[in-house]
Amino acid sequence: MIDNNFDRRDFLKVLGWGGAAVALTGCGNTSVQDGKETVVSYVEAAAYVAPGISTYFNSTCAQCEAGCSVTGRVREGRVLKLEGNADSVINRGKMCGLGQAGVQHHYNPDRVREPLLRNGDKGETITWEKAYELIAQKLNGVSGDNIDFMTGTISGHLKVLLSNYMDSLASKNHFVYEAISPAVQRAANLKSYGVEMPRFHINKAKVVLSFGADFLGAWVSPVHFSQQYAQFRKGSDGQRGVLVQVESKMTLTGANADRWLVVKPGTEGVLALGVINALGLAGLSLPAAVAAMVKPYDKERVSQETGVSTDHLVKLAAILKERSPSLVLLGSAAEGYAHGSQNAAAINLLNQVLGNVGKTIEAAASVPFPQVAPSLGNSAALRMVNNRLADGQTKVLFTYGVNPVFTAPKETNFAANMAKAGFKVAFAHYLDETALQADLVLPLDSALEDWGTHIAEYQPDGVQISIQQPLMEKLHANTRGMGDVLLTLIKKNRAAEYAAFEDYYAYVRTALLQNKRQFADVGVDDEVFWNDLLSAGLVNVAGTSNKLVAKLASEIKLPAAVDTDAKFPLRLIPSVTASLRDGRHANQPWLQESPDPLTTIVWDSWVEIHPKKAAELGIVEGDIVEVESKNGTVKAQAYLFNGIHPDAVSIPLGRGHDAMGRYAKGFGVNPFAILDRVFDDETGELAMHETLVKISKTGKRVIVVKDEGAAGGNQHGKKIAVNIASDQVELSGEA
Amino acid sequence: MKDINEDIAWAKINKDVLKSLESPRKLYWVILAxxxxxxxxxxxxxxxxYNMGMGVSNLNNPHVWGLYIATFIFWIxxxxxxxxxxxxxxxxxxxWRKPIYRFAEAMTTFSLxxxxxFVMVHLGRLWQFYYSLPYPNDRGLWPNFQSPLLWDAMAIFTYLSSSILFLFVGMIPDLAICRDNMHDGWRKKLYTWLSLxxxxxxxxxRNFRITYLTIACFLIPLAVSVHSIVASDxxxxxxxxxxxxxxxxxxxxGALYSGCAAIITLFIILRYTFKFEEYMTLSILKKTVRLTFAIAMIWTYLNAIEFASVWYGHDQPSKDVLIQKATGPYAPFWWGMIFCGSIVPLMxxxxxxxxxxxxxxxxxLLLNLGMWLERWMIVAPTFSHGYYPWTWDHNQWPSWVQWGIVFGSFGWFTLLFMVFxxxxxxxxxxxxxxxxxxxxxxxxxxxxxxxxxxGAH
Amino acid sequence: MSVTNLLENWSEFRHAHPVGDVPHDPYKWAMSIDLDACTGCNACSVACYAENNLPVVGKEKYAAGHSMHWMRIERYWPVDDTTSLEPATREFPDQGAQFLPMMCQQCEAAPCETVCPVGATNHTPDGLNSQAYNRCVGSRYCSANCPFKVRYFNWYDYPTTENVWPAEMTQQLNPDITLRSKGVMEKCTFCVQRIRAGERSVKNEGRVLKDGEVQTACQQVCPTGAITFGNLIDSESKVHQQWKAQRVELTADEQEKDKEADSGLRGYRILEELRAYPSVMYMERVRESAI
Known part of the structure; x- marks a missing residue:
């Protein structure tokens, strides 16, 4: 038993199971001391490490927040490749390109290897002991109110340690920032369904109508949804699922749609209400309040406002009515406006009137252990941190897993505001833009060297706690796991409670053993349980089942027309690509050289312009164009692209780093920088699609570096990639 | 006009020709430099x-062959x-061939x-070129006898060795004259040794005539086969x-055409440089020119046949390539080939x-430029516009490395030829x-x- | 070197395509790719880089056409009339795009094999188009004659090129296959290292590989399961069943689908008319006609 004097509730809190909705059985035979183990080096070959024979270890992918479980192939003590773990309900043995590149995060030559202390413009190598001392020294006498910790989405025991650490500093200022997050949708879902992120059953739907949700590319849990999509296309009872995508700029999902409908940017909500109206006219019974609300949205008006033809509107309503259940999804393209929440409400309402709630949308189980449940990021956090920095409220700033200097719009002056904080500590893998602004940079273990537990926001079945374990020995002697660092820091304040844990591994192990009964049969030996757990790489708990509540929106206010600006006539759509996301992986060369699926461009940014608009402006492919918003300009090569609304231009996010090493620095431009500060009216999220721009030629022209050849996407009459109409094919007989 | 002045004394012939071995005009040294x-x-x-890799030539996927192969065909x-x-x-x-065949033969050898x-320069791993030869090895590995490129290698080696033999055998009586007239020195030793x-x-x-005739008979089908095999590639x-x-x-x-054009060029250069006006007479030049004209017209005809068969055949990709040649980025060169190859010879x-x-x-020179363009237009456009539209690449342009080697090859040929x-x-x-x-x-x-x-008969 | 070796083994040395007297046994590796499931996400391509030690060539070399993606995802825009030579003229791609994963088609009568002067690329008894890097002299004739242009030449010495595999990156390299030096041709191998390892392991058990025991890297990663790989002569294998259901014959140059106007089938092979007999069957992308 534990010889420290703190009670069981505190103990559970330390270990992350505090406030559990599921009763925890006693911890009778747990021995914390047993947790005192050290990881055996794979280089000092253990019995199971045979030269030339690969061994496989399960862990969790940390490339995005979807929490896919991976199996690392390890040979001679080196991790070679990641595969999907088939036992995971999230990714079922599959992966995406981003996940595959995880090894390049680990082996990246530009990782920070030593703690660095700012000395003028240079970083001076210091020891960890000195770094810890320095932190203690800087924190000394600073009120908890003036200490901010900014992280990306965080869950599991790292989150527990972090919140306990913040608690020990008497600070409540843990800000979770994600530059790209479905935060508006979460709020809207909470209103419509009573949960932030329900479960979606694309595979059970006969029709999926997606308003800009790039579920095959970068939305929420793409590998999981891709598998659902495959089933959806095969059809549940022989009828192939139909995908209609509505957006102003084609995403990967849009490229896979049976019908891609281009809408005037921001009118997604209008279209949703128009479809509801059309459904009512087609004979679907609508609640009276809804019917009254959508009445003004007759097809002529909707068609005029959105640019979708009445014919398509009617067809869309017809197929939605005819083929049930359907599923309406909403993605960043619909959320990214000042009226984003209203758009989202309208789209959710469409799901409700179609009767999809409870059929293709279900409540997800909630995580029974609130302490380890994920803290979800949003962009409002950036606004808060930035305001605090600007006001001088933040004296000490910690950053981990975020790069706000890169992702904050230039107009926020984040970098300058950050300088106002007296002491900035960046926990970093690379010297990214934020780390370069920090006073102290602490090098972290890669995701493949570290321990941890993760719980993803999107849980398809029950709750999966994913285990992260090192797949190999540390590459660099002086990097530390984030958990270890936090443990060391927290020990300074709460030595007694944490003294028992020599390191983060011991902590995680103890924590999981503590809750063993929850995960395994009674009576399983600790060692067996622990080994099984590591071997599986994940553990499933039932979670608390929930029911959705149907709350029909009674009033949805959509702007009459999208405002135009004579000076800035075009709308900028900063697009999110599956591999580069918000730019944190731009230094992984496989991703830089992996062609963008739609334009096939590599290693650079581009400006997508509709050929019609380009002809008006005299722009041809490869022209370097200047995209100017109120807040700045970026210059990039033009790519003529039919899959974009003529009144919009699009630049992908993720490139344009001026730090982060050889593979990221200097490639492309960063559209985050020129975003206007327009926020969603309800949630305060940055409205990513509200930036108005104008474009002009600079007179320079380059050859666009892309995989597509001189023929473009044209097959010249050759039967290479062929499509067939669904009424001409017999799918039921297929193997 | 006479092919040759029949009053020339034999001793003068000896003297004039031997003089070319001693004192050419200054131009010779300029050319050599x-x-x-x-x-x-x-x-x-x-x-x-060699050090960097083939990439510096700007060859790429799909343009895996370029000027090296085109110029290779040109020299062949x-x-x-x-x-x-x-x-x-x-x-x-x-x-009438008699005063000029020797240098034409030398040209054969040196252009081969x-x-x-160029085959070597083209190879990605030139240090392993011998893999393509059927040499004895303990692994029992053979080259691939199905590959036209292998036939190529064999045909070229055969043709080269036969040409050298033919050149040498035909030269034996003259080598003896050289031996007899040369003052002492390494040259005399060389001629003594070579004149057997x-x-x-x-x-x-008698033996000489039989040998010479036999080799000549052997060489003719060989010559035809060599370029047929190159065509087979x-x-x-x-x-x-x-x-x-x-x-x-x-x-x-095409081969005969470019060869004849080159003979005209070299005829003119040699005639001046080595003061061969009396032997390389304008009358012989005229005959050569007429021969060239005839071959030019045959080539034009065969070219037209090729276009027609592609145009009226139902092979769309081939037709696309032809259209691409005439209208695409290679159009200036393709039309240049037509102009130089079919229009200029009308002169x-x-x-x-x-x-x-x-x-x-x-x-x-224009004719040869046309023939060089012809080879390039055979090789390159197919890569830029092949079967697979996704890989079409209309922007590839040879780098200075390719051009430099092509350029230098003319120097190499000239050097060998002039030294000879x-x-x-x-x-x-x-x-x-x-x-x-x-x-x-x-x-x-x-x-x-x-x-x-x-004059002529 | 023995001439008898040459003469006796000549028929073994080269097969045009499977003939009755020498059937594939016990394996014929083949693939089918369902374009209706393929989303064009590029995961397969990245997995291929990871598995097969493909060099990342960087922007400049990519621009010069020196990229090494054994598996490339092609993106086409649908046209109303597929026989038209004109480019797509729709104002918006309202039917989405069409993605096509393209890699070595492992042709049974491979145009690349016959032309290699040194016999560096050969047909294996289990129906793969092999590439012997050590034998390759870099004439690039194979690539010149490949209709699909899926062969990739080492234009530079990537292992020693700056920033291709710097420092720690070398530790990621798959030790089961070599690094290719400059001047050598390479291409998709159907992950031959995995096949051979699988074959060896079951040989010890005295049996042949069962379906699913060997997966290619692209197949394993594919989030939608669009890629099926397996033994075509194993009637239990999914790839066999898919080929059979689509009535695609390995040794035919015209399939049922081409003969019948409304066969309801969607299996086809690319550039079938060239009679290279590819080992990869594609299944057409389906478009909903009601919307």
Missing amino acids: VAIAMISVAVGCEVYQ GMSHSGTLLSAILHLMHAD MTAGL GWEGTDRQW FAMSQQPGWHVTSFPPYFVA LAFKRFQTNIPVLLVTS CKVFPSVSMYEVKEMVYHRSRATKKLEASGMQAK
Whole structure:
């Protein structure tokens, strides 16, 4: 038993199971001391490490927040490749390109290897002991109110340690920032369904109508949804699922749609209400309040406002009515406006009137252990941190897993505001833009060297706690796991409670053993349980089942027309690509050289312009164009692209780093920088699609570096990639 | 106009030709220096390419072949006219060939050597080139006998060795003359060794004639086969614009064409440089020009046939490639080829140009430019616009490395050729003597019968 | 070197395509790719980089056409009339795009094999188009004759090129396959290292590989399961069943689908008319006709 004097509730809190909705059985035979183990080096070959024979270890992918479980192939003590773990309900043995590149995060030559202390413009190598001392020294006498910790989405025991650490500093200022997050949708879902992120059953739907949700590319849990999509296309009872995508700029999902409908940017909500109206006219019974609300949205008006033809509107309503259940999804393209929440409400309402709630949308189980449940990021956090920095409220700033200097719009002056904080500590893998602004940079273990537990926001079945374990020995002697660092820091304040844990591994192990009964049969030996757990790489708990509540929106206010600006006539759509996301992986060369699926461009940014608009402006492919918003300009090569609304231009996010090493620095431009500060009216999220721009030629022209050849996407009459109409094919007989 | 002045004394022939081994005009040294400079450019490029990898040539996927292969075909083609002049015309008893066949043969040999270099330069792993030869090895590994490229390697080696043999054998009596007239020194030793104890006995002459004729007979089918096989590299492939049945004769015609054009060029240069005006007469030049014109027209005809068969055939990809050649980024070069190959030779139909040396020099160079473009237009457009639209690449352009090596190859050829002409008699003394003898006898006969000699027969 | 070796083994040395007297046994590796499931996400391509030690060539070399993606995802825009030579003229791609994963088609009568002067690329008894890097002299004739242009040449010495595999990156390299030096041709191998390892392991058990025991890297990663790989002569294998259901014959140059106008089938092979007999069957992308 534990010889420290703190009670069981505190103990559970330390270990992350505090406030559990599921009763925890006693911890009778747990021995914390047993947790005192050290990881055996794979280089000092253990019995199971045979030269030339690969061994496989399960862990969790940390490339995005979807929490896919991976199996690392390890040979001679080196991790070679990641595969999907088939036992995971999230990714079922599959992966995406981003996940595959995880090894390049680990082996990246530009990782920070030593703690660095700012000395003028240079970083001076210091020891960890000195770094810890320095932190203690800087924190000394600073009120908890003036200490901010900014992280990306965080869950599991790292989150527990972090919140306990913040608690020990008497600070409540843990800000979770994600530059790209479905935060508006979460709020809207909470209103419509009573949960932030329900479960979606694309595979059970006969029709999926997606308003800009790039579920095959970068939305929420793409590998999981891709598998659902495959089933959806095969059809549940022989009828192939139909995908209609509505957006102003084609995403990967849009490229896979049976019908891609281009809408005037921001009118997604209008279209949703128009479809509801059309459904009512087609004979679907609508609640009276809804019917009254959508009445003004007759097809002529909707068609005029959105640019979708009445014919398509009617067809869309017809197929939605005819083929049930359907599923309406909403993605960043619909959320990214000042009226984003209203758009989202309208789209959710469409799901409700179609009767999809409870059929293709279900409540997800909630995580029974609130302490380890994920803290979800949003962009409002950036606004808060930035305001605090600007006001001088933040004296000490910690950053981990975020790069706000890169992702904050230039107009926020984040970098300058950050300088106002007296002491900035960046926990970093690379010297990214934020780390370069920090006073102290602490090098972290890669995701493949570290321990941890993760719980993803999107849980398809029950709750999966994913285990992260090192797949190999540390590459660099002086990097530390984030958990270890936090443990060391927290020990300074709460030595007694944490003294028992020599390191983060011991902590995680103890924590999981503590809750063993929850995960395994009674009576399983600790060692067996622990080994099984590591071997599986994940553990499933039932979670608390929930029911959705149907709350029909009674009033949805959509702007009459999208405002135009004579000076800035075009709308900028900063697009999110599956591999580069918000730019944190731009230094992984496989991703830089992996062609963008739609334009096939590599290693650079581009400006997508509709050929019609380009002809008006005299722009041809490869022209370097200047995209100017109120807040700045970026210059990039033009790519003529039919899959974009003529009144919009699009630049992908993720490139344009001026730090982060050889593979990221200097490639492309960063559209985050020129975003206007327009926020969603309800949630305060940055409205990513509200930036108005104008474009002009600079007179320079380059050859666009892309995989597509001189023929473009044209097959010249050759039967290479062929499509067939669904009424001409017999799918039921297929193997 | 006479092919040769039948009053030339045999001793004068010896003297004039031997003089070319001693004191050429200054221009010779200028040419030599320029050639060496050109070679050093190519050597520099090749060293760079060897060290860096083939990528520096700007070849890429799908443009895996480029100027190296095009220029290889060009040089192979150029070699053919030597054989044509010496072997075919020898069999046909066209004695006007006699003063010029020696250098034409030398041209054959040296252009083959140059062509061979391009195969090497082209290889990604040139240090392993011998894998493509059927050499004895303990692994029992053979090259792939199905590959036209292997036939190519074999045909070129055979042709090269036969050409050298033919050149050498034909030179033996002249080497003996050199031996007998040369002052002591390394050259005399060389000639002594190479003339194989030639005494000019009847038996030696008889054996010599039989040997020479045999090699000539052997060489003719070989010459045809070599360029047919080069054509097979393309014709046996499956690519649009390449798998053309008429390619072998088309290539052979093209080869003779470029070879004849090159003979005109070299004729003019040698005639001036080595003061061969008396032997390389304008009358012979005129005959060569006429021959060239005829071959040009055959080539044009075969070219037209190729276009027609592609155009009226139902092979859309081949048609696309043809359209691409005429309208795409290669259009200037393709039309340049048509212009230089089919329009410029029409000049040669006019009598007054047939002996106009400046005009002929320019024309012959243009013809060769056209023939070089032809080879490039066979090789490159197919890559830029093949079967698979996704990989079409219309922007590829050879890098300075490719151009540098192509440029230098002309220097290499010139160097070899010019050194040869300085070391070995580039006009066949014994055959010119024969020619003078025959002509004077014929003239005497004609005079006896009271008729005027008409020059050629 | 023995001439008898050459003469006796000549028929073994080269097969045009499977003929009755020498059937594939016990394996014929083949693939089918369902374009209706393929989303064009590029995961397969990245997995291929990871598995097969493909060099990342960087922007400049990519621009020069020196990229090494054994598996490339092609993106086409649908046209109303597939026989038209004109480019797509729709104002918006309202039917989405069409993605096509393209890699070596492992042709049974491979145009690349016959032309290699040194015999560096050969057909294996289990129906793969092999590439012997050590034997390759880099004439690039194979690539010149490949209709699909899926062969990739080492234009530079990537292992020693700056920033291709710097420092720690080398530790990621798959030791089961070599690094290719400059001047050598390479291409998709159907992950031959995995096949051979699988074959060896079951040989010890005295049996042949069962379906699913060997997966290619692209197949394993594919989130939608669009890629099926397996033994075509194993009637239990999914790839066999898919080929059979689509009535695609390995040795035919015209399939049922081409013969019948409304066969309801969607299996086809690319550039079938060239009679290269590819080992990869594609299944057409389906478009909903009601919307």
